[in-house]
Amino acid sequence: MNIALIVAAGRGYRVGGPLPKQYLKLAGQPILRHTIQALTRHPAIDAVQVLIHPDDQALYDSATEGLEKLLPVRFGGKERQDSVRLGLEAISGLNPDKVLIHDAVRPFIAEETIFAVLEILARGHAAIVGVKLADTLKRVENDVVTGTVSRVGLWRAQTPQGFQFQDILRAHRHAVLTAPEMDFTDDAMIAEHAGLRVEMVEGTEDNFKITTPADLARAEAMLQG
Numbered sequence: 422m423n424i425a426l427i428v429a430a431g432r433g434y435r436v437g438g439p440l441p442k443q444y445l446k447l448a449g450q451p452i453l454r455h456t457i458q459a460l461t462r463h464p465a466i467d468a469v470q471v472l473i474h475p476d477d478q479a480l481y482d483s484a485t486e487g488l489e490k491l492l493p494v495r496f497g498g499k500e501r502q503d504s505v506r507l508g509l510e511a512i513s514g515l516n517p518d519k520v521l522i523h524d525a526v527r528p529f530i531a532e533e534t535i536f537a538v539l540e541i542l543a544r545g546h547a548a549i550v551g552v553k554l555a556d557t558l559k560r561v562e563n564d565v566v567t568g569t570v571s572r573v574g575l576w577r578a579q580t581p582q583g584f585q586f587q588d589i590l591r592a593h594r595h596a597v598l599t600a601p602e603m604d605f606t607d608d609a610m611i612a613e614h615a616g617l618r619v620e621m622v623e624g625t626e627d628n629f630k631i632t633t634p635a636d637l638a639r640a641e642a643m644l645q646g
């Protein structure tokens with residue numbers, strides 16, 4: 422069984438606005454609905470587990486009306502890594518084979534990218550989606566460039582991030598025990614901390630994370646074609 426775990430418990434402070442960003446409308450539908458549908462419509466995804474903030478139950482219910490393949494919603498935690506861990510624990514009783522962990526605010530994930538991740542999972546490994554760096558990287562201190570960072574071998578990680586379910590569940594539990602104060606900004610970092618092999622699947626710039634107001638405008642423009 423392949424389960425997609427969508428993390429949607431954030432507050433969206435960097436976008437601002439009247440609602441948490443995952444509930445802001447994109448072409449008339451909440452961003453979260455677009456993202457959920459990208460996964461529930463995928464033929465190789467059997468079910469979707471969403472993690473929300475406790476204050477967002479009514480927003481979630483409205484955003485997901487009529488959608489199928491959804492598991493009972495669960496509440497996330499203080500940090501993104503806590504939301505993922507709580508989600509993994511919530512679905513552990515279903516004993517899934519694979520899990521794809523995806524940001525609620527990456528609505529443009531392509532079907533073929535999900536297939537590419539699943540193909541690596543089928544070989545027993547983990548896989549994340551990313552794009553190569555195209556710009557020169559600078560180190561800046563007090564608005565002054567202090568150096569250039571080699572971009573050789575550097576990628577920008579996206580989601581979904583796919584894992585053998587038991588591997589990533591154990592890795593998250595390991596991280597809590599061994600590095601409780603560490604800020605694990607993605608799940609591959611949790612997997613690396615546990616010594617797991619993680620492969621990279623090249624994705625596209627379209628699968629960007631809606632983080633700022635400019636991202637929101639970009640997303641709207643994409644849907645207006």
Ligand SMILES: Nc1ccn([C@@H]2O[C@H](COP(=O)(O)OP(=O)(O)OP(=O)(O)O)[C@@H](O)[C@H]2O)c(=O)n1
Pocket residue numbers: 428429430431432433434435436443472497498499500501502504524525526630631632
């Ligand atoms: N405690 C948290 C924090 C984040 N997320 C989710 O993780 C994804 C990526 O996080 P980010 O873009 O940082 O979202 P926010 O934390 O909401 O944004 P901000 O930092 O601007 O508040 C989002 O779908 C967000 O809802 C989550 O489920 N639980």
Ligand SMILES: C[C@](O)(CO)[C@H](O)COP(=O)(O)O
Pocket residue numbers: 501524577578579580606607608630
């Ligand atoms: C998981 C992620 O989207 C991979 O790039 C990113 O690390 C999330 O970071 P955020 O600060 O929680 O948005």
